[in-house]
Amino acid sequence: MTNYAAFEDRLHVLRDEMTARINALNNDLHHREQAVEKDFSEQATQSENDEVLKALDHEARTIVQQIDRALLSIRENTFGTCCSCGETIAEERLQAIPYVTLCIDCAEQG
Ligand SMILES: [Zn+2]
Numbered sequence: 001m002t003n004y005a006a007f008e009d010r011l012h013v014l015r016d017e018m019t020a021r022i023n024a025l026n027n028d029l030h031h032r033e034q035a036v037e038k039d040f041s042e043q044a045t046q047s048e049n050d051e052v053l054k055a056l057d058h059e060a061r062t063i064v065q066q067i068d069r070a071l072l073s074i075r076e077n078t079f080g081t082c083c084s085c086g087e088t089i090a091e092e093r094l095q096a097i098p099y100v101t102l103c104i105d106c107a108e109q110g
Contacts, residue, residue, distance in 0.1 A: 022060045
C-alpha cells in the first residue's frame with residue numbers, strides 16, 4: 001500500500017456522511033418520541049419503525065468506529081492489514097470498502 005492519502009480522504013468523507021446520517025436518524029427518533037400517538041395500531045407501526053431506525057443508527061455507529069480504526073491504522077502504518085490474521089488485505093477490497101478490517105478469507109470464515 002502506497003497511496004494512504006487517497007484512502008484517508010475517502011475515510012474522512014465517509015465519516016462525515018455517517019455522522020450526518022446518525023444525526024438525521026436521532027432527530028427522527030427524537031421527534032417521534034415527542035409525538036404522542038393515540039391509535040394503538042399506529043403506535044405499533046411507529047415502534048416498528050423506531051426499531052428500524054435504531055438498527056440503522058447502530059450500523060452507522062459501527063461503521064464510524066471502523067472508520068476511526070482505519071484512520072488510526074493509517075497513522076500507525078498498519079493500514080490494510082487484516083486485524084484477524086495479519087495478512088495484507090487486497091487493494092481492490094480496500095478500494096471498495098476503505099474501512100474494512102478483515103481480509104476476504106477471514107471475512108468469509110465469519
Ligand atoms: Zn485475515
